Amino acid sequence: MQEAMQMKFMYNGVELPAPEGATPAQVKDDLAAAFYPELNTAEIRGPRIEGNTMVYEFVRAAGTKGKGGH
Incomplete structure (x- = not known):
C-alpha cells in the first residue's frame, strides 16, 4: 500500500x-x-517532491513598494 503524500x-x-x-x-x-x-x-x-512530501515555497515578489530608483 502506498503512503499518502504529505504537504x-x-x-x-x-x-x-x-x-x-x-x-x-x-x-x-x-x-x-x-x-x-x-x-x-x-x-x-512547487511542489517539489522530497520523499513522500510535496514541498511548496512562498517567495516574496521582487522589489519594494515605495522605493525610488534614484
Whole structure:
C-alpha cells in the first residue's frame, strides 16, 4: 500500500504550520499572511517532491513598494 503524500509549506527557510487538507493558496492567504504580511504578494512555487512530501515555497515578489530608483 502506498503512503499518502504529505504537504509542507516553507517561507524564508521556515516551515509554516498548516491545517491538514489546506491548499497552498489557503495557507498563504489565511495563515501565513497573518504572520508575514509580505506574503500577500508572494508567489507560490512547487511542489517539489522530497520523499513522500510535496514541498511548496512562498517567495516574496521582487522589489519594494515605495522605493525610488534614484
